[in-house]
Structure formats: structure tokens, C-alpha cells
Amino acid sequence: MKRTFLATILSVSLAATSLTATTAPAHADEDVLKVIAGLVVLGAIANQVKQNKQSRQTVTRTYDSFGNGPRKHQHRSPVRQYKVAPQRCIRETWTHRGQREVYGARCMQRHANAQLPQKCLRQNKTNSGPRYFYAKRCLRNQGWRA
Numbered sequence: 001m002k003r004t005f006l007a008t009i010l011s012v013s014l015a016a017t018s019l020t021a022t023t024a025p026a027h028a029d030e031d032v033l034k035v036i037a038g039l040v041v042l043g044a045i046a047n048q049v050k051q052n053k054q055s056r057q058t059v060t061r062t063y064d065s066f067g068n069g070p071r072k073h074q075h076r077s078p079v080r081q082y083k084v085a086p087q088r089c090i091r092e093t094w095t096h097r098g099q100r101e102v103y104g105a106r107c108m109q110r111h112a113n114a115q116l117p118q119k120c121l122r123q124n125k126t127n128s129g130p131r132y133f134y135a136k137r138c139l140r141n142q143g144w145r146a
Contacts, residue, residue: 105132
């Protein structure tokens with residue numbers, strides 16, 4: 001219906017401008033009015049097209065895994081939000097089990113995107129004082145991507 005309406009307006013405006021151009025002598029004032037009227041018609045057409053594009057809705061259908069047709073009940077699994085340990089915080093340190101990759105405590109406290117689990121905080125005693133870090137495996141068990 002909108003397309004036929006737009007086509008009708010466009011054809012009437014083109015016919016009106018061609019008739020007035022052939023029947024009456026051209027004057028500067030009339031030419032300016034014709035240009036303004038044409039711009040108004042083009043603006044109305046553009047506005048209708050814009051509203052038509054905005055009112056379109058896309059229809060999506062979901063199918064079951066066997067390809068038997070649309071699902072009647074759609075159950076979505078909850079989106080899992082991972083807490084991500086920053087790669088910049090990885091350090092290598094000597095522990096009682098040998099050399100391990102760990103996450104530095106201060107770096108994690110500055111750059112982590114969630115609350116850090118206190119049960120994963122470990123301490124390594126060195127000659128220059130204690131060093132604190134977070135163990136990779138413990139962070140993974142607590143729901144972190146490490």
C-alpha cells in the first residue's frame with residue numbers, strides 16, 4: 001500500500017511539472033516554486049522510505065537438531081560469564097614443587113575484572129621477602145579462565 005501511494009505521488013508530481021512547463025512560459029518565480037515543491041515531494045518520499053525500513057521486522061525460526069521443523073518450546077541455556085585472568089600478570093616462580101607459572105598478586109588486584117578468591121592467594125618465601133601470587137589451577141577451579 002505504501003509503495004502504490006509513493007508511486008502515485010511521484011507520477012502526479014512528474015505530470016504536474018511537465019504540464020506546467022509546456023503550457024505556460026517559464027518565469028524565475030515559478031521555477032523557484034517548482035524546485036521547492038519538488039524538494040518537498042522528494043523529502044516526503046524519503047521520509048516514507050525511512051519509516052518503511054524502520055518498521056520492517058525480521059522473522060527468525062529455530063529448528064531442532066534433527067531438522068524436524070520449528071521448536072514449540074525454546075529453552076535457552078544461560079550465558080556463562082567467565083572471569084578472565086589477564087595474561088600480563090603471568091609470572092614464573094620457584095615453589096616447593098619446582099618452577100611454576102602463577103599470577104602475580106598485585107597485578108591481578110589491579111587488572112582483574114572480578115573479585116579475586118582469597119583461597120587461591122599463595123605466599124612464596126624468598127631471600128628478599130615474601131612474594132604473593134594466585135595459583136592457576138585454583139583460579140580455574142573457582143570459575144576463572146586462566
